[in-house]
Amino acid sequence: MAEPDVSSTLHLNLLLNANGGNHSAWRVADDPVANVLGLKNYIATAQAAERAKFDAVFLADRLAFVENPAGWLWSPLEPITTMSAVASHTERIGLIVTASTTFIEPYNLARMLGSLDHFSNGRVGWNIVNGYNPDAARNFGLTELPPREKRYDRMYEFIEVVSALWDSWDDDAIVADRTSHRYVDPEKVHRIDHVGEHFRVAGPFNVPRSPQGRPVYIQAGLSADNREFAGAIGEGVYTNLQSVEEGVVFTQDVKRRARLHGRNPSHVLVLPGLVPHVGSTMAEALRQQEEVVEASDPDGLLHSLNVMYGTQYAGLGMDDVVPASELPERSFTMVSTPGVFARLIRDRETTVRDLLRLMDVDAHRVLVGTPESIADDFGRWLGAGASDGFTIMPSLLPSGFEDFADQVVPVLQERGLFRREYEGETLRSHYGLPRPVVDRG
Numbered sequence: 001m002a003e004p005d006v007s008s009t010l011h012l013n014l015l016l017n018a019n020g021g022n023h024s025a026w027r028v029a030d031d032p033v034a035n036v037l038g039l040k041n042y043i044a045t046a047q048a049a050e051r052a053k054f055d056a057v058f059l060a061d062r063l064a065f066v067e068n069p070a071g072w073l074w075s076p077l078e079p080i081t082t083m084s085a086v087a088s089h090t091e092r093i094g095l096i097v098t099a100s101t102t103f104i105e106p107y108n109l110a111r112m113l114g115s116l117d118h119f120s121n122g123r124v125g126w127n128i129v130n131g132y133n134p135d136a137a138r139n140f141g142l143t144e145l146p147p148r149e150k151r152y153d154r155m156y157e158f159i160e161v162v163s164a165l166w167d168s169w170d171d172d173a174i175v176a177d178r179t180s181h182r183y184v185d186p187e188k189v190h191r192i193d194h195v196g197e198h199f200r201v202a203g204p205f206n207v208p209r210s211p212q213g214r215p216v217y218i219q220a221g222l223s224a225d226n227r228e229f230a231g232a233i234g235e236g237v238y239t240n241l242q243s244v245e246e247g248v249v250f251t252q253d254v255k256r257r258a259r260l261h262g263r264n265p266s267h268v269l270v271l272p273g274l275v276p277h278v279g280s281t282m283a284e285a286l287r288q289q290e291e292v293v294e295a296s297d298p299d300g301l302l303h304s305l306n307v308m309y310g311t312q313y314a315g316l317g318m319d320d321v322v323p324a325s326e327l328p329e330r331s332f333t334m335v336s337t338p339g340v341f342a343r344l345i346r347d348r349e350t351t352v353r354d355l356l357r358l359m360d361v362d363a364h365r366v367l368v369g370t371p372e373s374i375a376d377d378f379g380r381w382l383g384a385g386a387s388d389g390f391t392i393m394p395s396l397l398p399s400g401f402e403d404f405a406d407q408v409v410p411v412l413q414e415r416g417l418f419r420r421e422y423e424g425e426t427l428r429s430h431y432g433l434p435r436p437v438v439d440r441g
């Protein structure tokens, strides 16, 4: 069998949203409102992740208010604006922002991300999504979400346009020569003249080429269409994978697709979400998890499932069994995660409490353990080629991350699984990705 295409060390991102990923995290946070709406929490947690030498912090996003009985606010603040502030208080850590290709013009987004890449000195990643929430569509002049195929079509064309814009300045286009009175060499700034089904963009772009050339293209998803997009364009994938076996199948598929597109498969990193509960003993880790479960509002979880997966759950208590028969294999707007959820509960009787243990943060893998057992698990995933690392999604922020950084990271470093120092300055260098080369020949 061919060697798996994985890097020899882990890559770790940290999801930075809200008070942590759990719906009820706000109920146990010290300052649940300022944590979400103020900047202090985002900056302090990103700085802690930088001290732990994480590859990047990551902000997920939704373009609509999702009313939830648990009172949860997941992503009220716009990610690019938020990360701009984080950028000015950090130096090395990557900054990944989510932006949907369905509801913005490519020129606008290219400028925002290009600007952020400039003033963060090359630390930007873009989580490219195309939306799944009909409420978002209603905020942008539409009555319904465009059909899935249309959203994907627009996403591909969107990437074509923004890539052309980001590539349209030669690296040496800025001359800034006082003697010749020339700031820019216009010969080195190129129009793009894009005419397509969704966009007409002439250029030239007005943002010079940024340190990374383009932001790192991250892709969130699991479906075959998402995997194809990742193979064609993605440089990182954020996804839901529950087991090493699932990870091997997914990762091999994404890398195979990358190869078919003539790309180096090690230039697309698979970084599934992971919810850690860390304790110095297994009993302590389990106790921590139970504290989160007991603080959780069952209605909040059920409501989220209804919104995400089109179920109709209501009025279930902690010990009631969740009826798997109501589960669709795919929902109207999204293919990626309903299947994961279905596989989690279909073949076993699952109460709401069990579900809160299994789905502490959405349908992401929950790992309860000691620093050593968590490092063993990571080593197994990496060794099997099941992923290139993880997107760490603590139930509670900042406490869940502090536990991980203080206890797990040193063990990973001692085992040579994770860096002790950053080697480069940009997110591309942390991930081992090349800077895109523009061939005008």
Ligand SMILES: Cc1cc2nc3c(=O)[nH]c(=O)nc-3n(C[C@H](O)[C@H](O)[C@H](O)COP(=O)(O)O)c2cc1C
Pocket: 059, 060, 061, 062, 063, 098, 100, 128, 129, 130, 131, 132, 148, 219, 220, 221, 222, 223, 224, 225, 226, 238, 239, 240, 273, 333, 334, 335, 336, 337
């Ligand atoms: C792990 C994961 C994270 C995602 N994060 C976001 C997000 O933050 N914002 C968003 O609008 N969509 C997000 N998505 C949605 C996907 O990017 C995609 O648009 C959606 O899954 C529809 O595509 P599909 O039908 O092929 O699954 C996420 C999907 C997955 C699987």
